[in-house]
Amino acid sequence: MxxxxxxxTGKKAFTLLxxxxxxxxxxxxxxxMYKTLDDTKLSNSSFENHxxxxxxxxxxxxxxxxxxxxxxxxxxxxxxxxxxxxxxxxSNNSFHNAFYSNITYMVSSNNYLVRIESKDKxxxxxxTLEFYNNNYIDTLQKDIEKFIVVQxxxxxxxxxKQKDKEKIVFSTFIMEN
Numbered sequence: 001m002x003x004x005x006x007x008x009t010g011k012k013a014f015t016l017l018x019x020x021x022x023x024x025x026x027x028x029x030x031x032x033m034y035k036t037l038d039d040t041k042l043s044n045s046s047f048e049n050h051x052x053x054x055x056x057x058x059x060x061x062x063x064x065x066x067x068x069x070x071x072x073x074x075x076x077x078x079x080x081x082x083x084x085x086x087x088x089x090x091s092n093n094s095f096h097n098a099f100y101s102n103i104t105y106m107v108s109s110n111n112y113l114v115r116i117e118s119k120d121k122x123x124x125x126x127x128t129l130e131f132y133n134n135n136y137i138d139t140l141q142k143d144i145e146k147f148i149v150v151q152x153x154x155x156x157x158x159x160x161k162q163k164d165k166e167k168i169v170f171s172t173f174i175m176e177n
Contacts, residue, residue, distance in 0.1 A: 066093045068172040085149040096136040113141040
């Protein structure tokens with residue numbers, strides 16, 4: 001049948017079966033799109049965590065390398081009662097105050113790896129509350145199980161083991177004074 005030049009067929013709408021099939025196809029596509037989005041978010045989150053860990057490690061290495069490279073004089077390697085290293089030396093590298101040239105790396109009583117920048121040389125048995133209040137103390141890492149520092153020839157090797165993590169090894173060079 002033709003009306004005003006337009007062909008009209010007997011079918012005026014979609015059948016129920018056609019609507020159900022199209023909704024089903026749409027839902028299948030939507031599920032795959034959601035799964036793809038979820039996988040992308042998961043991989044991005046994992047990648048971001050990995051990058052943050054690498055940034056933390058690189059930052060720590062940079063601190064060690066700059067301090068040791070700019071060290072002046074003898075580097076003292078001592079041990080505390082838990083067999084963790086206590087490293088004391090003078091360095092031209094300063095983060096806080098150019099007049100505070102004494103650097104100390106140690107594990108605190110709450111298992112933090114700390115860097116102390118002080119005017120006077122650190123002496124563990126003679127340290128007072130005033131010493132800690134008048135100097136700069138930076139927390140470098142938390143949950144330290146082991147902190148070992150040794151010198152081999154012109155290198156200083158830092159070994160750090162954190163709770164539930166793999167140990168990290170840094171090797172830095174001592175510049176000639």
